Each structure stands twice: as C-alpha cells, then as structure tokens.
Amino acid sequence: MTNSAYDKLCERFREINKLQHAITYLSWDQMVMMPPQGAAMRSESVAELAGISHARLTAPEVAAWLSEVDGDEEHQVSIREMKRVWRNASCLPAELVKKQIVVGSACEMGWRTQRGANDWQGFLENFKPVVELSRREAQYRQQASGAATPYEAMLALHCHGDSEQMIDAVFAKLRETLPGLLQQVLDKQGDIAVSEQADYPIENQINLNKEMLDTLGFDFQAGRLDQSMHPFSTGSAGDSRITTRYDQSSFLEALAGTAHEVGHASYESQLPTGLRGLPIGESRNMCIHESQSLLFEKQIFFSKSFMEFFAKGVHRHLPAASHLTDDDLWQLGTRVKAQKIRVEADEVTYPLHVMLRYEIESALINSDIEPEAIPELWNEKMQSYLGVETTGDYTNGCMQDIHWTDGAFGYFPSYTIGAINAAQLFATIKSEHPDWQQRFKTGDIKFVRDWLLENIWSKGCSLESQELMQSATGSQTRAESLIEHLEARYLRAEY
Amino acid sequence: MTNSAYDKLCERFREINKLQHAITYLSWDQMVMMPPQGAAMRSESVAELAGISHARLTAPEVAAWLSEVDGDEEHQVSIREMKRVWRNASCLPAELVKKQIVVGSACEMGWRTQRGANDWQGFLENFKPVVELSRREAQYRQQASGAATPYEAMLALHCHGDSEQMIDAVFAKLRETLPGLLQQVLDKQGDIAVSEQADYPIENQINLNKEMLDTLGFDFQAGRLDQSMHPFSTGSAGDSRITTRYDQSSFLEALAGTAHEVGHASYESQLPTGLRGLPIGESRNMCIHESQSLLFEKQIFFSKSFMEFFAKGVHRHLPAASHLTDDDLWQLGTRVKAQKIRVEADEVTYPLHVMLRYEIESALINSDIEPEAIPELWNEKMQSYLGVETTGDYTNGCMQDIHWTDGAFGYFPSYTIGAINAAQLFATIKSEHPDWQQRFKTGDIKFVRDWLLENIWSKGCSLESQELMQSATGSQTRAESLIEHLEARYLRAEY
Numbered sequence: 001m002t003n004s005a006y007d008k009l010c011e012r013f014r015e016i017n018k019l020q021h022a023i024t025y026l027s028w029d030q031m032v033m034m035p036p037q038g039a040a041m042r043s044e045s046v047a048e049l050a051g052i053s054h055a056r057l058t059a060p061e062v063a064a065w066l067s068e069v070d071g072d073e074e075h076q077v078s079i080r081e082m083k084r085v086w087r088n089a090s091c092l093p094a095e096l097v098k099k100q101i102v103v104g105s106a107c108e109m110g111w112r113t114q115r116g117a118n119d120w121q122g123f124l125e126n127f128k129p130v131v132e133l134s135r136r137e138a139q140y141r142q143q144a145s146g147a148a149t150p151y152e153a154m155l156a157l158h159c160h161g162d163s164e165q166m167i168d169a170v171f172a173k174l175r176e177t178l179p180g181l182l183q184q185v186l187d188k189q190g191d192i193a194v195s196e197q198a199d200y201p202i203e204n205q206i207n208l209n210k211e212m213l214d215t216l217g218f219d220f221q222a223g224r225l226d227q228s229m230h231p232f233s234t235g236s237a238g239d240s241r242i243t244t245r246y247d248q249s250s251f252l253e254a255l256a257g258t259a260h261e262v263g264h265a266s267y268e269s270q271l272p273t274g275l276r277g278l279p280i281g282e283s284r285n286m287c288i289h290e291s292q293s294l295l296f297e298k299q300i301f302f303s304k305s306f307m308e309f310f311a312k313g314v315h316r317h318l319p320a321a322s323h324l325t326d327d328d329l330w331q332l333g334t335r336v337k338a339q340k341i342r343v344e345a346d347e348v349t350y351p352l353h354v355m356l357r358y359e360i361e362s363a364l365i366n367s368d369i370e371p372e373a374i375p376e377l378w379n380e381k382m383q384s385y386l387g388v389e390t391t392g393d394y395t396n397g398c399m400q401d402i403h404w405t406d407g408a409f410g411y412f413p414s415y416t417i418g419a420i421n422a423a424q425l426f427a428t429i430k431s432e433h434p435d436w437q438q439r440f441k442t443g444d445i446k447f448v449r450d451w452l453l454e455n456i457w458s459k460g461c462s463l464e465s466q467e468l469m470q471s472a473t474g475s476q477t478r479a480e481s482l483i484e485h486l487e488a489r490y491l492r493a494e495y
Numbered sequence: 496m497t498n499s500a501y502d503k504l505c506e507r508f509r510e511i512n513k514l515q516h517a518i519t520y521l522s523w524d525q526m527v528m529m530p531p532q533g534a535a536m537r538s539e540s541v542a543e544l545a546g547i548s549h550a551r552l553t554a555p556e557v558a559a560w561l562s563e564v565d566g567d568e569e570h571q572v573s574i575r576e577m578k579r580v581w582r583n584a585s586c587l588p589a590e591l592v593k594k595q596i597v598v599g600s601a602c603e604m605g606w607r608t609q610r611g612a613n614d615w616q617g618f619l620e621n622f623k624p625v626v627e628l629s630r631r632e633a634q635y636r637q638q639a640s641g642a643a644t645p646y647e648a649m650l651a652l653h654c655h656g657d658s659e660q661m662i663d664a665v666f667a668k669l670r671e672t673l674p675g676l677l678q679q680v681l682d683k684q685g686d687i688a689v690s691e692q693a694d695y696p697i698e699n700q701i702n703l704n705k706e707m708l709d710t711l712g713f714d715f716q717a718g719r720l721d722q723s724m725h726p727f728s729t730g731s732a733g734d735s736r737i738t739t740r741y742d743q744s745s746f747l748e749a750l751a752g753t754a755h756e757v758g759h760a761s762y763e764s765q766l767p768t769g770l771r772g773l774p775i776g777e778s779r780n781m782c783i784h785e786s787q788s789l790l791f792e793k794q795i796f797f798s799k800s801f802m803e804f805f806a807k808g809v810h811r812h813l814p815a816a817s818h819l820t821d822d823d824l825w826q827l828g829t830r831v832k833a834q835k836i837r838v839e840a841d842e843v844t845y846p847l848h849v850m851l852r853y854e855i856e857s858a859l860i861n862s863d864i865e866p867e868a869i870p871e872l873w874n875e876k877m878q879s880y881l882g883v884e885t886t887g888d889y890t891n892g893c894m895q896d897i898h899w900t901d902g903a904f905g906y907f908p909s910y911t912i913g914a915i916n917a918a919q920l921f922a923t924i925k926s927e928h929p930d931w932q933q934r935f936k937t938g939d940i941k942f943v944r945d946w947l948l949e950n951i952w953s954k955g956c957s958l959e960s961q962e963l964m965q966s967a968t969g970s971q972t973r974a975e976s977l978i979e980h981l982e983a984r985y986l987r988a989e990y
Contacts, residue, residue, distance in 0.1 A: 018543035021536055022517050029520055033528070037717035038734030041516055048513035052547065222532035239533030 005068035006075050009082055012062060014277035019053040021236065028234050028241045032226045058090040081279035081461045088157060091144035096136060103129045104406030111405045120394040124371060127404070131364060131371050134407040138365050151365040154410035158286040159417065161465035162477070164362065167413050170420065171355050173479035179385055181483065182348050185336045185490045192335070194328045198320040202246045208317035209244060209258045212310065216262045216296060217449045218242070223265060225258070233261035233293075237273065240265035251318060252333055259301035263293035266449065270457035281460045286411065287477075288456065288465055290418025291425060298347055298419070299426040299485075300448065302333045303495050305440035336490060338386040340396040347419070348486055352385040354416040357401070361409045374398050417477060421469060424481035425456070428473045437495065500563035501570050504577055507557060509772035514548040516731065523729050523736045527721045553585040576774035576956045583652060586639035591631060598624045599901030606900045615889040619866060622899070626859060626866050629902040633860050646860040649905035653781040654912065656960030657972070659857065662908050665915065666850050668974035674880055676978065677843050680831050680985045687830070689823045693815040697741045703812035704739060704753045707805065711757045711791060712944045713737070718760060720753070728756035728788075732768065735760035746813060747828055751792055758791035759784060761944065765952035776955045781906065782972075783951065783960055785913025786920060793842055793914070794921040794980075795943065797828045798990050800935035831985060833881045835891040842914070843981055847880040849911040852896070856904045869893050912972060916964060919976035920951070923968045932990065 023046055030042050056062075066086060069079050107126040114123045138150035147153035152164040159167070206225070213225060223240030235241040242261040246254050267283055275281025283289055300306050304326075311326035324332070336346045342353040360377055363369040369377070378398040379391045390397035403411055429451050430436050439447060455472040466476045473481075488494040518541055525537050551557075561581060564574050602621040609618045633645035642648035647659040654662070705720060713720075718735030730736040737756040741749050762778055770776025778784055795801050799821075806821035819827070831841045837848040855872055858864040864872070873893040874886045885892035898906055924946050925931050934942060950967040961971045968976075983989040 015543060018540040021540040022521060022544060025521060025524055025537075026517060029524060033524075033719065035715065035717050035719055035734055037714075038730075041731065041733055042520075045513040045516040048510060049517055049544075219532075220530065222530050224528065224530055235533075236536065238536055239530055 005065040006072055006079070009062070009065050009069065009079075010278060012056060012065075013082065013085075013279060016053050016056055017277035019049050019056075023049050023053070024234055024236065025239075025241075031230075031232070032228050032241075032243055054089060057086060062086060063090075077462055078275075078278060078280040081282075084160065085279045087144050088141075091140050092137060093140070096133065096140070100130075100133045100137065100407055103133055108402065108405040111399065111402070115395055115399045118393070118395045118399075120375060120399065123394075123399060128371050130405070130407050134409055135365060135367060137407070138409075149362075149366050151362040151410065154365055155413065156410075158411045159414050159465075160285045161467075162285065162287050162413075162417055166466070166477070167358070167417065170417065170477060170479045171358060171413075174351050174355060174416070174482070175385075177479075177483050178348070178352055181486060181491075182336070182338065182352070182386070185348055185486075186338065188491065189336060192328070192331050194324055194332075196250045196252060196321075196324070196332055198249065200248060200251045200318050200320055202248060204317045205246050205251050205254060208251065208313060209255060211313050211317065212255060212258060212301075213242070213262060215310070215313075215443050216259065216300070216445060217266065218262050219269075222269060231257040231261060233264040233268075235265065235268065237269045237271060237276065240269050251314070251321065252329070256297055256301060256333065260293040260297035263296035264289060266296070266452070267292040267457055270453050272458055272460045275460050280462060284456075284459070284461055284463075284468055285465050286414035287417035287421060288468065290414050291421030292452065292456070294419050294422035295426055295448075295452075299422055300440070300445055302330070303437075303440055304330050305437035305495065306443075306445070307333070308441050309443045334489065338388050340382070340388055340390055340393070341400060348490055349386060351416040351419060351482070354412050356381040356385060357403075357412040358416075360398075361404065361412065365409050416482075420477055420479060420482040423485035424469065424473050424475075424478060425452075427481055427484070500560040501567055501574070504557070504560050504564065504574075505773060507551060507560075508577065508580075508774060511548050511551055512772035514544050514551075518544050518548070519729055519731065520734075520736075526725075526727070527723050527736075527738055549584060552581060557581060558585075572957055573770075573773060573775040576777075579655065580774045582639050583636075587632060587635050591628065591635070595625075595628045595632065595902055598628055603897065603900040606894065606897070610890055610894045613888070613890045613894075615870060615894065618889075618894060623866050625900070625902050629904055630860060630862060632902070633904075644857075644861050646857040646905065649860055650908065651905075653906045654909050654960075655780045656962075657780065657782050657908075657912055661961070661972070662853070662912065665912065665972060665974045666853060666908075669846050669850060669911070669977070670880075672974075672978050673843070673847055673981075674882075676981060676986075677831070677833065677847070677881070680843055680981075681833065683986065684831060687823070687826050689819060689827075691745045691747060691816075691819070691827050693744065695743060695746045695813050695815055697743060699812045700741050700746050700749060703746065703808060704750060706808050706812065707750060707753060707796075708737070708757060710805070710808075710938050711754060711761075711795070711940060713757050713760065714764075717764060726752040726756060728759040728763075730760065730763065732764045732766060732771065735764050746809070746816065747824070751796060751828065754796035755788045755792035758788035761791070761947070762787040762952055765948050767953055767955045770955050775957055779951075779954070779956055779958075779963055780960050781909035782912035782916060783963065785909050786916030787947065787951065789914050789917035790921055790943075790947075794917055795935070795940055797825070798932075798935060799825050800932035800990065801938075801940070802828070803936050804938045829984065833883050835877070835883055835885055835888070836895060843985055844881060846911040846914060846977070849907050851876040851880060852907040853911075855893075856899065856907065860904050911977075915972055915974060915977040918980035919964065919968050919970075919973060920947075922976055922979070 026042065026046055030039070034042060066079070066083060069075065072079060107130045110126045111123060134154070135150065138154050141147065141153035141156070142150050145153055145156060147156055149164055155162070155164060155167070210225060213220075218240070222238050223235065223242065226241065226243045227245060228243035229245065231244045233240065233242045242258065242265050244254050244258045244261065267289060271283060272281050307330045308326045311324070311329055314321050314324070314329065334346070336348045338349055339345070342350070345353050356378065359381065360369070360374060364371065375394065375398050379389070382388045382390045382397070429448055432451070433439070433447055436447075439445070456468065459468055463471060469476050521537065521541055525534070529537060561574070561578060564570065567574060602625045605621045606618060629649070630645065633649050636642065636648035636651070637645050640648055640651060642651055644659055650657070650659055650662070701720070708715070708720060713735070717733050718730065718737065721736065721738045722740060723738035724740065726739045728735065728737045737753065737760050739749050739753045739756065762784060766778060767776050802825045803821045806819070806824055809816050809819070809824065829841070831843045833844055834840070837845070840848050851873065854876065855864070855869060859866065870889065870893050874884070877883045877885045877892070924943055927946070928934070928942055934940070951963065954963055958966060964971050
C-alpha cells in the first residue's frame, strides 16, 4: 500500500472522466443536433475516444496500481469502486467484444425492418449468435466477479448490488399480487368523460415544460431542454441535457417524460463534487437511477396534490386544455390498461411487462432455454400476467424492444426495482413530511430535493445499493412498497 | 524511404483528425448550446483532448517516420504538408507554450474590461509580456521554418505560402491607390433616402437566412444554421455548423454574415474526400479561406444582380421590408464610411484598417518598435489612410481588437489578401461566364460553386497558395484585382 499508487489511480480515472465527458456531449449532439450526413465521421471520432479511454483504463500499470493499493483502508470504498469499473472493462477478450459489436449491430439493423414485417424467423437467425456471444460474455464476467450465475454477472452491469436472488424474491411477491390487483383496478376504473385530444402548439408546450422544469428545481444555468425522437437525459454536474418529444394533439406524455428525465438529471448533477471523476463519485446503479426518475414522474408529477397546483400552468400555457380540471388531468395520467406494449404501459401493468422479460432473459443467459422458445413463453406469460393475447403478433410481442438486439441483457429489471425503490423512498419522505400534499399544492417540492440530496444524491457510490436503501428508508428494497403505493392510488384514489 | 513509414504517418494523422473532430464539435457546443455552468468541465475535457492530440503528433516515432520518408517522391506533397503541420506543433518548448497561455489569457481577460475603460496603461502592462513571448515564439518558428523574418514565421501559421515580401508589395500598391479611391467614393456617394430600420421578427429572419443558405447551395442534410454572440463557421464535410446573430431592427448584417460563413463552410465541406484526415486534404490557408467567404458575401450576395433576385425573398419573409427595392438593398449594402472600427468597415475601407494593423504588428514582432509606440502609430495611420481622428480614444482605436491580446500576430493580413483573392477569383469566373448576371438574377449560383470546387476546394493543400492562385486565375495575388473591383462597383456602379 502506497499513497502514490492511489493518487495515480485517481489521476487516471479523472483523465478517463474527461474523455467520457467528450463522448457524452458528442453523443448528445449526435442525437439532438447533428445533421444526418455527419454520422460516419462522428462514429469514427467517438470510437477513437472510446478506444483511448478503454486503453487507459485497462493499461498494465492500472492493474499494478490496483494490487499495490490492496489493504489501503482509508480509501477502501473508493478502491472497491475502482476495481469494479476496471474489472467490467478488462475482463473480456478484445476479440469477443469486436465480434459482439459486429453481430449486435447486424441484429439491431435487421430488427429495424424485421419488427415491422413481423419476421420472427429472420430475426431469430441474427439473434442466435447474439445470445451465443452474450452467454460467453456472461461466463467471463461471472469468472471475474464471482457472481452466482452467468445472468447475475450481466445484471451487475446495470443493477450492481441487487442480486438475482433478491430480484427473484421481489418479483415472486409481485407475481402473487399484481395480476389480481390489476383485475381489481380494471373492474373499478370507470370511463373518463373528457378527452385530452386537442390542438396544443409545440411552442406553448415547450414553455409549459420549461415551467415544470423550473418548478421541479431544474437550473437552466446548468442545463438545457431540447427535443429528440426518443426522450433521454444525459450530461453531468453543471450541464444537464434533457430531451423530450412533443405531440401537437396531446401534452401529458411529453410532460411526464420531462418530469421523468428531471429525476435522472437531478441525480447526475448533484453527485458529490469532491469525488468528481472517481468511480466512488458516480451514480449508484440503474435501479437507483430509475427510482429517481420515477419518483419525479410518478410520485410527484402524477400526485393529485401536485396536479392541483400544476393544472394552473397547463391552463395558462395551453388554452385548448381549459376544459380539463386538475382531477381530469389526474384521471388521464393514471389510466390503467392491459395491452401489449411495454413503453405504453402504466404504473400497474409495467412491472408485469418487466417480469416477463426478466424471466425469459435470465433463463436465456443461464442456458435454461434457447432463443427458439421465446415466442411461446412470451405468449403464455402475457396471457397469464396481463390477460393479453400476443400469439402470432411478434411485432407487438417479443420483438417490440431494442434491448436484446445488441445483447443488453440484465437491464430490464432496473425499471421495476426502480419503481419499487421510488415508492419506498417516497413513502419515507411522506412519513417525514406529513404536510407533503399541502406543499405540493403550492408547487413546493424543495423538501423532496433536499431529502434526496441528503439521502441519495450526495452518497455517490459510497454505499452499495441495498445499503443505500437501508440507510435511506430503514429497509432493503421491498415489493410491498410498490404494492402499497398502487393500492393507495389505484384502488383507494388517495393521492 | 519505406511505404510503411508513410502508412504509419497517414494512420497517425487520421487518428489526430478524429480527436480534432471531437474538439471542433465540443467547441461549437460550448459557443452555441452549452449552459454557463458547463464551462469549467468543458475546458478541462477539451484541454485533455488537445493534450492527447499534441502528444500523438509530437511523439518521437513521428519524427522518425518523417525522416524515413525523406525522398519518397510519390507522396512528396503529402509529406511536405505533414512536415509543415508537425513542425508548427513541435518547434516550441512546452515551457514557452504554457507561459503564453497564462500570460495571454490574463491579457485577454484584462482587455475585456480595460477596453471599455479606455485604459491603455493597464492594458500595456499585460500586453508587454505577451509581445515578449510572441517574439520568442517567432524566433523559434523562424529557426524551424527558415522564414525570412520572425514576423514571417508567425504569418506562416495563418497565411502559409504568402510571404511577407509579397504582402508588403501588395499592400504598397493598395497604399498608393486606396486612400485616393476612398475620397472619390465618398465624394460621389449621395445620401440614401430609405432606412433599413423597422421591426423584423427573428423567426422570419431565420427563415429568410435559411432560404438564402439554400440558394447559395448549403445542404441542410449536411449542416445547420444556429445563433451565437459572434457569427462563425466550423465543422467538416457532412456536418457544417454556421452561426449568425440577429438584430430585430435590421436584417442585412445577419444576411451578409450568413453569406460570408457559407463561403467558409462550403470550402471545408468540399475538400477532397479521399485525402480526409491528412494535412494535404485540408484547406490551404486563411488567405484562401477568407477569399471563399468574401466571394460569397461581397461578390455574390452584394452584387446588383443577385440582390435583384433575392429582394423577392426578403419581401416574402419580411413584410416590414417591403418599402426597400432591390436597388435600395444594394445601396444599403454598399455604403462606404470612414470610421474607427474594423469590424464595421465596408469593402473600400477594410483594407486600410488591415494594412495599419499589419504594419504595426510586423514591426512589433520584428522588434523594430516597442508596444509603447502603438497608440501614436495608430493615430497617425488612421489619419493618413482614413482621415479619422483616434487620438486618446483607445477603446475605438488600438484596443478594439481581441487578436493581439493572446498573441495571435500574423492573422490580420489574411482578411485583405482574402478580399483580393476573392475579387481575382471572381473576375476569372465572370470572364468564363459572361452571362453571370443573367444567372444571378434567377438565383443560379451553381456555376460559381462548380468552378470553385474544380479550381479551389478539390485541391486541398496539394498546391501552395500562390500556385493555387496562379492555376486558378492565371496570376498570383494582384492588388489590382481588388482595386478594379472597387472602382467598378463603387465609382461606376457596374454590379
């Protein structure tokens, strides 16, 4: 153990962070600003930067420094996180990574037309080698990390700290409860008399979304709101980039999307400044990240009390929405419907869409099933969880998502673990702030931001994800947190 | 001589080009999109990329490869250009470059307030070390390049191929003719009855500028138009980024600026594709670059015949401009006025502003004068060239430009050599296309682009700048080309 090896590691990670900064904003530009013909040169430039960044991280001296710092107790946690990042980057043979890029992009490119053509057989041919290589990747990652299963090793890329065993247990609980709860909600839910459809000029919607960002604590001196095909959030402290997509005939989806992205952006921009550039200073994992976005979207924006406040802004910016009361907006925003498409799913059905994918992808990566088995499993599960028939409809069935096409296995669970974490964190916030609804009615959400800053954002990666949930809420991720939230909102219309 | 050393050089320069691509678009983002608080991280990231790029260019193996390829006749010109780029990057001690950054940014930062405060003495204190270090830089560069004088070595950074001797001769000719010509123009020029001032909504101006870009051959599949404080053009083939600045009470300046930037952007985007990433595939020098922008702005946009066509677009987009005929627009765009500020100068007086700066900066870098002497020289020359009194007014006198504050000596002449080249190139185009005015009246400028593509853009750096002028126009840069243009337009109102 020498201080100087640790210092060298810090310096190296900060250098890599500067390269990642460049990649981040070049990628944002690519998705938001770049004209079509810029694509070829841009990918070459980004690939060059990624190559330099990877070479700096996996250089022999880094491995040497990492063994030198073994036993450095002062920086134990920081070193743990450095090792995690280093291991993820260095455990795969370069040959495998290259093959995956080729095979993955062929599969994704094919999928773009095969999906619309409902061509499962064509897709399957490209998809089989993707699975084959992902299984090899999972084995390498399992060896390096000591994960319990190959799938858990993939999971750790996105949900590090949330084990397959833990997710299995949480999902088992949801499986018991949610299908029945969904039926109750559908039975209870009446028709809505009003319609959202009208003419809402985009310019007005942009101003409305900016007003919401302002209400939710987004700082325009340290961020931007733009438009893109697929809404996303990227950037870092001092420079958050949020995008949304507008539809001239409706406005709620864009607003919800913007609220969602504020959660992601707030987390990234409020990470501990002193640890910037080091792995310990980064956001924890996607289950925590998604909990931040869902907290802003589902717990704040779609609460009755916030909607009571925000309806005034809607009416001010969108004269065509003057027929919609705050209760109408809440009704519209909390409609539940069993249907085929995950990205169109509501709070109640979304976890069922995710569980189905989790069960299939874990079996696939753990070699318990082969890709050929996917459609039948998909149809069975859609029927049993959601009562929805997808047989023969690959387009809106097992071919609907992009994730698997390039081997991004292990990402899906973060959507639902994130939703549970959001409900659990917000339950704690509510219990500490019994006047939360009074505050939301005046547009005051600062106490939520303060709480998240103290309990989540400022922690970076200093705690493992379940330690973080424990310290913030008094318990690890509990499926009940989500169920209680859904029952309160969707059966008892409490908030 | 081995092929493989040349191949390695090509590979290295292409790698560097990918890093430069990243710097280019990150810098564009910084000036056009980035929120204020992103500045600190952005400069760190760009500095890191610049450092990597510099290290790759000046690495010992590059020097070794460059001596290995000595005598390779097949790639002689490509190697000449590689050596030029390499020499420019590697001939300065790192220590000096670091000092220059510190001293230069202190001087520039100080200037931002001192200029407004008319504080020459305060500025002088920061400026003296800048000059001192620039003289040392010039000596190193002279040693490495064998330039005739220290100033010529600085000149070569921007105007490579156009010698101090040549520029002296060209400027001597202008000095004989221009002050007298200016007097004739001022005497002849009557008052204009109409005023441009009215209310022109920015949104309409943006559409008008986009229409002009379209007319001038700008491809929106391979470029963007945005707004920034200071209009500029950057980017590369497939992705040109032009900016302009709008004023709600006038529109001609923004249009002229956009036309100007199209010239720069067209050059950069039409360089030879096969040589992309290599020094031989780059734009020639700033005297040629500026000739392209001035050709689009002064020769095309402000010609009577193009204005006759484009006035229709102005009237369509800007109802408040309906009182301005095409002749009014031409009159407004070709007003001549002797005044203090270079960036506000017209075609006739601009060269005088530049010559004054050239004379002072060359004497300064060649150690013929000291910084203290600047104000008096400035005032004398302003009086003798333009008949304008600047004594005591440093703000609008010798402190008006940013260029010298961080040591950018040798840049100014490119504005005027560029204007001469533009007039000379366009004279050749006109002689080859006697129906040019008929074509301009219908908005057809494609023949100009075709000619420039064949004679300038496609050449990259394969010819030295004066070889390029010779091959394109049949002679080297001649001061008479500009004088003839100015006499035709401003004394005889021919076009």
